[in-house]
Amino acid sequence: MLGARTNCKLIALVEELRQDIPNVKNCSDPKAEMMKSPTDPHVIIDVLEETLASELASFSQQKTSIEE
Numbered sequence: 001m002l003g004a005r006t007n008c009k010l011i012a013l014v015e016e017l018r019q020d021i022p023n024v025k026n027c028s029d030p031k032a033e034m035m036k037s038p039t040d041p042h043v044i045i046d047v048l049e050e051t052l053a054s055e056l057a058s059f060s061q062q063k064t065s066i067e068e
Contacts, residue, residue, distance in 0.1 A: 005038050012036045 015032050018024050 008036050008038050 011032055015029070015036070
């Protein structure tokens with residue numbers, strides 16, 4: 001399995017190759033730029049936990065309103 005740093009390096013290399021090919025129109029890709037830098041896994045876990053807590057609260061409210 002490839003690590004986050006390897007994925008970032010591959011994206012950077014593909015972007016560099018894309019810019020070097022004369023037939024490819026040189027355009028900016030903000031998403032590719034963002035993906036060039038590795039993501040902190042702790043940030044991902046925090047966001048997932050927040051999203052899960054929010055979804056569970058929403059589900060609990062829906063369940064309570066259905067039961068009433």
